[in-house]
Amino acid sequence: MEPEDEGAVLTQLRRGTLEYCVLAYLDRGPSYGQDIARALGSDPLLFGSEGTLYPLLTRLRRRRWVDTSWQASPNGPPRRYHTLTDDGRAALRSFVAVWEPFRTGVDRLMKGAQ
Amino acid sequence: MTVSPLVTAYLADLDRALAGADPADRMEIVDSVREHIDAAIAELGADPGQAQIATVLRRLGSADTVAATWLAGAERPAPPAVSGTPTTTKLPTWATVLLVLVGIAVVGPVVVALVTVPLFLLPIRASTPGWLAAVLVAVLILGSIACFLVARRSARHRTAWTVAFVVGLVLAVPAAVAALGLGTGVDGGSSGGRVVEVGPVVEVIPTPSPLP
Numbered sequence: 001m002e003p004e005d006e007g008a009v010l011t012q013l014r015r016g017t018l019e020y021c022v023l024a025y026l027d028r029g030p031s032y033g034q035d036i037a038r039a040l041g042s043d044p045l046l047f048g049s050e051g052t053l054y055p056l057l058t059r060l061r062r063r064r065w066v067d068t069s070w071q072a073s074p075n076g077p078p079r080r081y082h083t084l085t086d087d088g089r090a091a092l093r094s095f096v097a098v099w100e101p102f103r104t105g106v107d108r109l110m111k112g113a114q
Numbered sequence: 115m116t117v118s119p120l121v122t123a124y125l126a127d128l129d130r131a132l133a134g135a136d137p138a139d140r141m142e143i144v145d146s147v148r149e150h151i152d153a154a155i156a157e158l159g160a161d162p163g164q165a166q167i168a169t170v171l172r173r174l175g176s177a178d179t180v181a182a183t184w185l186a187g188a189e190r191p192a193p194p195a196v197s198g199t200p201t202t203t204k205l206p207t208w209a210t211v212l213l214v215l216v217g218i219a220v221v222g223p224v225v226v227a228l229v230t231v232p233l234f235l236l237p238i239r240a241s242t243p244g245w246l247a248a249v250l251v252a253v254l255i256l257g258s259i260a261c262f263l264v265a266r267r268s269a270r271h272r273t274a275w276t277v278a279f280v281v282g283l284v285l286a287v288p289a290a291v292a293a294l295g296l297g298t299g300v301d302g303g304s305s306g307g308r309v310v311e312v313g314p315v316v317e318v319i320p321t322p323s324p325l326p
Contacts, residue, residue, distance in 0.1 A: 019187075025228050033146055033149065033150050034150050034153050037150065041173070047182070048173050048175060048179070048208075049174055049175025049176075049179055050150065050175065050177065051128075051147055051150075051174035051175040051177075051179065051183075052175060052180055052183040054143050054146040054147050054150070054180065054185065055143055055180060055181070055183040055184035055187065056144065056187070057186070058139050058142050058143050058146070059184070061142075061188050064138070069264060074158050076152075076153060077149075077152070079149070079153070079189075080146065080149065095258065100133065100261035101253075
């Protein structure tokens with residue numbers, strides 16, 4: 001079996017964390033797709049491509065972690081605005097509670113592996 | 115505004131790549147991506163070039179990449195829709211065993227009382243402690259059978275239910291002995307025979323006549 005390259009590692013890491021990054025961004029307030037994509041895309045390591053946001057948003061809406069509604073746009077057609085629900089906020093809190101010790105544990109082990 | 119053939123082709127590719135998804139989800143994803151493209155192209159001003167539109171599409175990632183995000187997530191079982199409760203606390207096994215034992219200790223006597231009180235009202239000649247012990251045996255055995263059946267079906271607390279099953283059976287043995295002991299030894303003294311009372315059952319066994 002061949003060792004995984006960096007791209008494969010990133011894909012795995014994004015799979016488990018990116019949807020919580022979207023929740024974290026929406027925790028600041030309701031937002032629309034392009035705005036979220038731009039914010040998360042500012043870190044290319046975090047967000048590979050802007051299009052991957054939309055399957056994530058659909059999944060979050062199906063889980064009722066995010067509510068979607070149409071709102072008028074100052075320039076152009078109405079936009080889908082996404083709002084964090086109480087369930088989504090609870091999911092985000094759970095992730096944050098686990099993430100901190102998880103990251104610390106990984107960091108401690110990785111220092112030994114360098 | 116005329117739609118660029120690049121955009122049309124991209125959205126058609128995305129729709130095809132999402133062929134395995136739920137139709138409503140598939141439509142929502144494609145529509146959201148279309149809105150993103152429209153908004154991004156609108157920001158480019160009037161009559162953007164094909165190269166600029168290609169850049170917008172490149173930033174989105176390939177249609178296969180976008181679809182893969184959905185399909186990869188679909189492999190994982192979705193959490194229940196109502197996930198407001200952050201975590202459900204899981205009892206450790208020892209706590210479950212303790213709960214089961216306390217349950218037997220508390221519920222057992224209550225059941226015994228409920229069963230025996232009506233019996234006192236019946237005109238049956240039998241030793242009261244014998245009755246109590248016999249009913250206790252029945253409760254313990256039935257409880258053990260119930261624990262055994264639950265242990266077979268329960269994935270989480272199989273050990274606890276098995277322990278409860280064994281404890282129930284072990285307790286049933288002294289209870290059975292007590293039932294026999296309490297119910298025995300009441301001498302009828304009527305026809306020269308002896309009375310053997312086993313719980314509620316009273317049986318008269320004739321004494322064998324001496325050989326000539």
